[in-house]
Amino acid sequence: MNDLSPPTNTSGCRSAPILKQRGQREVFCGLTGIIWLHRKMQDAFFLVIGSRTCAHLLQSAAGVMIFAEPRFGTAILEETDLAGLADAQQELDKVVDELLARRPDIRQLFLVGSCPSEVIKLDLAKAAERMTQRHAPSVRVLNFSGSGIETTFTQGEDACLASMVPVLPETDARQLLLVGALPDVVEDQAINLLSQMGIDAKVLPAPRADSDLAVGPNTVFALIQPFLGDTHAALERRGARHLPAPFPFGEEGTTAWLAAIATEFGVDQATFDAVTAAPRARARKAIAQAAETLAGKSLFFFPDSQLEIPLARFLTRECGMTAFEIGAPFIHKAIVGPDLDLIAPGPTLSEGQDVDLQLDRARAQAPDLTVCGLGLANPLEAEGLATKWAIELVFTPVHFYEQAGDLAGLFSRPLRRKDILASDPTSFGPKYSGGSGGLAPQRQP
Amino acid sequence: MKLTVWTYEGPPHVGAMRVATGMTGLHYVLHAPQGDTYADLLFTMIERRNDRPPVTYTTFQARDLGSDTAHLFKTSLEEAYDRFKPEALIVGASCTAELIQDDPGGMSEMMGLPVPVIPLELPSYQRKENFGADETFFQITRALAKPCEKTERPSANLIGPTALGFRHRDDITEVTALLNDMGIDVNVVAPMTASPSDIARMGAAHFNVLMYPETAESAARWMERELGLPFTKTVPIGVGATREFVAEAAELAGVTPRFDDSRLRLPWYSASVDSTYLTGKRVFIFGDGTHVKAAARIARDEMGFEVVGLGCYNREMAREIRAVARDFDLTATITDDYLEVERVIEDLAPEMILGTQMERHIGKRLGIPCAVISAPVHVQDFPARYSPQMGIEGANVIFDTWVHPLVMGLEEHLLHMFRDDFEFHDAAGPSHHGGHAPVAGGDAVSSPQPEIAPQKTTEEDGNVIWLADAEKELKKIPFFVRGKARRNTETFAASKGVTEISVDTLYEAKAHYAR
Numbered sequence: 001m002n003d004l005s006p007p008t009n010t011s012g013c014r015s016a017p018i019l020k021q022r023g024q025r026e027v028f029c030g031l032t033g034i035i036w037l038h039r040k041m042q043d044a045f046f047l048v049i050g051s052r053t054c055a056h057l058l059q060s061a062a063g064v065m066i067f068a069e070p071r072f073g074t075a076i077l078e079e080t081d082l083a084g085l086a087d088a089q090q091e092l093d094k095v096v097d098e099l100l101a102r103r104p105d106i107r108q109l110f111l112v113g114s115c116p117s118e119v120i121k122l123d124l125a126k127a128a129e130r131m132t133q134r135h136a137p138s139v140r141v142l143n144f145s146g147s148g149i150e151t152t153f154t155q156g157e158d159a160c161l162a163s164m165v166p167v168l169p170e171t172d173a174r175q176l177l178l179v180g181a182l183p184d185v186v187e188d189q190a191i192n193l194l195s196q197m198g199i200d201a202k203v204l205p206a207p208r209a210d211s212d213l214a215v216g217p218n219t220v221f222a223l224i225q226p227f228l229g230d231t232h233a234a235l236e237r238r239g240a241r242h243l244p245a246p247f248p249f250g251e252e253g254t255t256a257w258l259a260a261i262a263t264e265f266g267v268d269q270a271t272f273d274a275v276t277a278a279p280r281a282r283a284r285k286a287i288a289q290a291a292e293t294l295a296g297k298s299l300f301f302f303p304d305s306q307l308e309i310p311l312a313r314f315l316t317r318e319c320g321m322t323a324f325e326i327g328a329p330f331i332h333k334a335i336v337g338p339d340l341d342l343i344a345p346g347p348t349l350s351e352g353q354d355v356d357l358q359l360d361r362a363r364a365q366a367p368d369l370t371v372c373g374l375g376l377a378n379p380l381e382a383e384g385l386a387t388k389w390a391i392e393l394v395f396t397p398v399h400f401y402e403q404a405g406d407l408a409g410l411f412s413r414p415l416r417r418k419d420i421l422a423s424d425p426t427s428f429g430p431k432y433s434g435g436s437g438g439l440a441p442q443r444q445p
Numbered sequence: 446m447k448l449t450v451w452t453y454e455g456p457p458h459v460g461a462m463r464v465a466t467g468m469t470g471l472h473y474v475l476h477a478p479q480g481d482t483y484a485d486l487l488f489t490m491i492e493r494r495n496d497r498p499p500v501t502y503t504t505f506q507a508r509d510l511g512s513d514t515a516h517l518f519k520t521s522l523e524e525a526y527d528r529f530k531p532e533a534l535i536v537g538a539s540c541t542a543e544l545i546q547d548d549p550g551g552m553s554e555m556m557g558l559p560v561p562v563i564p565l566e567l568p569s570y571q572r573k574e575n576f577g578a579d580e581t582f583f584q585i586t587r588a589l590a591k592p593c594e595k596t597e598r599p600s601a602n603l604i605g606p607t608a609l610g611f612r613h614r615d616d617i618t619e620v621t622a623l624l625n626d627m628g629i630d631v632n633v634v635a636p637m638t639a640s641p642s643d644i645a646r647m648g649a650a651h652f653n654v655l656m657y658p659e660t661a662e663s664a665a666r667w668m669e670r671e672l673g674l675p676f677t678k679t680v681p682i683g684v685g686a687t688r689e690f691v692a693e694a695a696e697l698a699g700v701t702p703r704f705d706d707s708r709l710r711l712p713w714y715s716a717s718v719d720s721t722y723l724t725g726k727r728v729f730i731f732g733d734g735t736h737v738k739a740a741a742r743i744a745r746d747e748m749g750f751e752v753v754g755l756g757c758y759n760r761e762m763a764r765e766i767r768a769v770a771r772d773f774d775l776t777a778t779i780t781d782d783y784l785e786v787e788r789v790i791e792d793l794a795p796e797m798i799l800g801t802q803m804e805r806h807i808g809k810r811l812g813i814p815c816a817v818i819s820a821p822v823h824v825q826d827f828p829a830r831y832s833p834q835m836g837i838e839g840a841n842v843i844f845d846t847w848v849h850p851l852v853m854g855l856e857e858h859l860l861h862m863f864r865d866d867f868e869f870h871d872a873a874g875p876s877h878h879g880g881h882a883p884v885a886g887g888d889a890v891s892s893p894q895p896e897i898a899p900q901k902t903t904e905e906d907g908n909v910i911w912l913a914d915a916e917k918e919l920k921k922i923p924f925f926v927r928g929k930a931r932r933n934t935e936t937f938a939a940s941k942g943v944t945e946i947s948v949d950t951l952y953e954a955k956a957h958y959a960r
Contacts, residue, residue, distance in 0.1 A: 024482070025479045051456060051540035051541070052454075053456040053540050053569070055449050056455040060486065061483060072450075074450075115541035120544060148479045148481065149507040375486045376497070378489040379496050
């Protein structure tokens with residue numbers, strides 16, 4: 001299997017200097033993860049204890065209101081809670097009783113901390129413990145923080161999964177755990193590939209609370225997402241061992257990720273090739289189509305989801321792009337090291353953000369494609385820079401072989417669109433100064 | 446602590462952002478944790494703005510707490526001033542920063558910046574977005590507007606429009622035209638389009654047009670008191686209100702009222718025979734106070750609907766909306782609880798909802814057509830085309846918007862005629878909406894639910910039972926009037942003390958309600 005393991009050479013970016021600036025960070029907080037986590041865990045409810053801002057963020061980030069009563073909500077702190085006129089713990093008990101009475105289908109309740117609940121030091125761990133006793137065995141209550149002062153965007157999922165690890169039953173069984181919330185279709189593909197190699201895999205998070213998930217010293221785990229640093233640490237504390245590998249984006253990433261597992265479980269090369277040959281060929285073919293547009297183009301990543309480094313590896317190695325800057329909110333080398341090893345030196349690696357300075361750099365370098373958050377995308381498009389909204393990379397199935405072409409397509413589409421449209425950015429008129437001047441038709445005489 | 450699933454309004458600092466983003470030459474430095482920057486995308490995505498909102502966030506993190514968040518604020522303010530060189534700054538705190546009590550206003554005062562710095566106190570745990578916008582515009586006006594010489598010709602300020610407002614962009618154009626037709630100039634439009642120096646010369650106008658009381662009433666009252674500027678009380682949405690507005694503005698300006706209605710189509714469209722089918726349509730109206738008040742009047746007096754319920758989500762307008770409701774012999778629903786609004790709609794079983802994007806979702810679930818009349822906004826509420834709510838074109842737009850979700854007049858008769866035809870089954874829907882794929886399964890969102898009233902054969906106030914024959918007869922009535930027929934029959938039966946509805950009861954009720 002050696003030929004498929006990531007090379008541990010010194011030609012990559014692992015030891016490249018990292019630019020760290022401190023200024024305004026244009027990122028979501030960890031509460032955003034609830035949007036996809038609540039879909040994944042169908043008997044779970046996520047109760048944010050926070051402010052109207054938290055509720056507004058969830059609603060705005062969700063974009064559409066699909067459900068009358070979604071499986072998430074906000075217990076909005078009011079003046080009386082803050083002034084100490086009401087006992088916040090009692091108030092929370094009332095809200096939870098009301099909620100569970102209305103939703104008897106709920107088996108797991110997550111109390112999610114927010115910026116305000118942390119600043120007032122509302123002890124949600126204590127609350128979760130009390131409520132677990134009160135509502136056992138029908139409902140398990142856990143807590144984690146999705147606050148902006150503690151977490152950035154995808155770290156919310158990390159905090160949630162990490163909160164589940166200590167309560168997993170103990171097992172001595174030799175087993176593989178895949179860690180990260182993926183769309184079911186993608187998760188099934190991964191499990192299927194592994195089972196064809198004779199490996200049984202379990203997934204954290206399980207879709208329901210009553211799963212047979214357990215962990216122990218004979219557990220090895222592979223991360224599916226690069227932002228799971230705390231979960232990684234929590235699993236190691238339970239005695240499980242991490243299998244470091246590049247992340248399963250693109251043909252090369254997926255193969256290397258599978259190979260790390262295959263090596264661990266002693267799968268022979270012939271079996272590995274037999275299982276992966278066909279999907280590898282399909283992935284290569286699908287990527288090649290999008291790569292026609294991407295090859296030779298330059299790329300700039302604003303920090304967003306922590307997917308930036310694995311994606312930069314995919315786009316530079318498999319799609320022929322050149323990265324000017326790879327910005328990530330955090331760079332956790334124990335986790336993204338294998339991807340960094342594969343990225344050719346050259347790009348600026350930046351961690352954290354001063355958004356104004358970073359925008360200055362992006363404008364100066366004028367990349368062909370800028371990957372950034374929704375707050376920046378339209379303003380940059382209006383300046384003539386093609387963009388890819390980063391949030392779609394978290395919401396869309398992009399992992400493993402069968403999605404490799406879709407992943408490349410997410411990046412090539414904005415460039416193809418820019419080519420197709422006859423307009424040039426100077427024709428968009430002046431900056432939208434807010435008024436109707438020039439934007440609404442003049443009244444007919 | 447209050448459990449909330451969906452909210453009609455954001456926090457008050459989002460209201461302040463709507464003011465700042467609408468203006469030019471103003472910058473907002475907001476003491477806030479990282480994550481609060483999500484608010485930028487409301488403007489860049491929903492409103493499709495091509496520039497970043499003029500907001501600098503301090504984005505403090507846990508490690509800053511207790512050490513140097515105050516210092517962080519000062520640095521952010523300095524850097525924001527140096528980079529953006531605004532004519533004026535507003536400073537304030539979001540909900541989390543309010544708790545750490547760094548006092549952005551006090552700190553900025555000490556820093557001696559060469560431009561006005563206006564502190565905002567927006568209580569995040571008591572108030573909401575509209576309050577934030579209103580208070581911010583009031584504070585900016587109070588700090589910057591000065592008494593000045595009146596313009597020679599009669600002129601007015603248009604006040605209230607903000608970024609992310611429901612059709613504010615186009616309402617400005619329409620109201621400007623109404624005033625210009627009478628020889629009244631527009632002095633300043635604010636907050637949207639205004640710079641701090643424009644705010645300073647608002648006193649030169651002869652009066653204010655208060656377009657949206659939600660966002661500018663405090664400023665209007667202050668200018669009335671301090672600058673001697675009276676303001677208009679009628680919001681020109683709908684034909685009657687627009688005519689009244691023209692009279693009111695003419696009087697304030699001392700000019701002859703003039704109203705060119707040559708482009709006004711709503712009255713004739715409403716009178717034309719195709720609109721007969723609109724008569725007595727039972728509508729429920731919900732949204733912000735201003736738009737609900739206007740919509741209620743249009744619905745009854747200009748469209749010929751029957752208003753069966755109304756309400757608003759902003760408590761600031763509660764008194765006014767209760768008064769409107771009394772005029773309609775109704776009790777107003779004043780709530781920001783989405784689930785309560787849904788319950789009221791379910792109980793009333795209206796034939797149409799005039800509401801917000803939130804009620805559009807309720808309508809979708811219950812199978813009730815809905816037209817959107819008010820914020821909270823959605824990307825659909827920023828159409829590329831000119832689409833005001835106010836003035837003459839506003840009335841035309843409203844007619845089209847409200848009729849669009851319904852089955853059209855002649856079509857209703859054809860459906861009746863062909864109701865046994867397989868292609869005209871209940872789920873066919875209005876033909877101009879297209880894309881009605883055959884419904885295969887129980888997908889609650891896409892499957893039409895023509896039965897508005899619950900299938901249960903009981904009513905909460907009297908246990909009325911439908912006999913099988915009557916139930917069968919009811920099914921023969923076209924789906925879009927079936928809810929009304931069921932409800933009328935049940936009300937009729939209850940009023941007669943009848944507990945079982947037979948075919949006869951059904952037709953007696955039909956005769957009773959005939960008009």
